[in-house]
Amino acid sequence: MTKGKWQKVVRKSHRYLGLFLGIQFLFWTIGGLYFSWTNIKNIRGEDIRKETTTINKEKLGISLNGILNEISKNDSVYLLKSVQIATIFDTPHYQITFNNGKRIKTVLANTLNNKIRIPINKKEAIIIAKNSLNVKSNLKSVEYINSTNGHHEYREKPLPAFAVSFDGDVNTTVYVSAELGTVQTYRNNRWRVFDFLWMLHVMDYQNRDNINNWLLRIFSVIGLITLASGFLLFGLTQKLPRKHIS
Numbered sequence: 001m002t003k004g005k006w007q008k009v010v011r012k013s014h015r016y017l018g019l020f021l022g023i024q025f026l027f028w029t030i031g032g033l034y035f036s037w038t039n040i041k042n043i044r045g046e047d048i049r050k051e052t053t054t055i056n057k058e059k060l061g062i063s064l065n066g067i068l069n070e071i072s073k074n075d076s077v078y079l080l081k082s083v084q085i086a087t088i089f090d091t092p093h094y095q096i097t098f099n100n101g102k103r104i105k106t107v108l109a110n111t112l113n114n115k116i117r118i119p120i121n122k123k124e125a126i127i128i129a130k131n132s133l134n135v136k137s138n139l140k141s142v143e144y145i146n147s148t149n150g151h152h153e154y155r156e157k158p159l160p161a162f163a164v165s166f167d168g169d170v171n172t173t174v175y176v177s178a179e180l181g182t183v184q185t186y187r188n189n190r191w192r193v194f195d196f197l198w199m200l201h202v203m204d205y206q207n208r209d210n211i212n213n214w215l216l217r218i219f220s221v222i223g224l225i226t227l228a229s230g231f232l233l234f235g236l237t238q239k240l241p242r243k244h245i246s
Helices: 001-037 064-072 120-130 189-202 214-237
Strands: 079-088 091-099 105-112 139-145 162-165 172-177 185-186
Touching: 001 189, 001 214, 064 091, 064 105, 120 139, 120 162, 120 172, 185 189
Parallel strands: none
Antiparallel strands: 079 091, 091 105, 139 162, 162 172, 172 185
8 A cells, every 4th residue: 555545544543533532531621620620529519518527536435246136136148247336416326237137127226225226307307417517508308218219329338218408509419328327328419410520530420439340441542542643643654854966
C-alpha cells in the first residue's frame, strides 16, 4: 500500500473513531471538571452534619455474652457478623449484626442493661434525622423502604430504612436504618449531580459503581486506538526536509 493510501485509510479511521468517541470524551471531561472543582465534603453532606460525640466507656456495663443469650431466646444466631456501639437518643446501644439462618439481621441492645430495643419507628427516624443536622430545616417527606427500587442513591446500605427528606436550602434526604437506629448517609442535589456524572464517567448505567465493566474497557481501548491513529497520521503527513545539493 502506498503512503498516500495509508494516509487516506488512517485519516478516515481517525475521523470516524473521533466522532464515535467524541460524546463520551465530552462526558469524561465534564465529569472530571465537576469532580475536581467541587468539595467532596459538601457532596457527602458533611457541611450540614453535627459532629458525633464520643461514648463513655463506663456506660458499657453489660457483657456481650449476656446480650447474645437474650437474643437467642427469640432468634437464632448462626454467625455473628459485627458488633458496633452507637448512641440512640442519648443512650449507648450495641448494634449486633448476625445471620439468623434466613437473612442478615441487626439487633439493638442497651449497654446499661440487657434489654433488646425494637427497631425505630417513623417518628423516631424523623427525630434522629433532624438531630443529625447542624442547620434548621423543614420536613418534606418520610418514606419507609424495604428495597432500593426508586432509591438507587441508597444502594448497598442496610435495609429496611427511612428516607427522611428536607426542603429549602438543605434539600437533603437523610437515610436512617430502622434496625441500626442511626443515620447511614446523606444525599443532596450536589451528590446527585456527582452520582449522575460518575455514572457517565465509569459507563456503569445500572449499578453506577463498577469501574471494571466491559463497556468502559472497550471505550478505553478504542480511545487509545484513536490517539494512536492521530500520532500515526501526523507521522504520515509530516514532510521531510529536502536536501539541497550545492
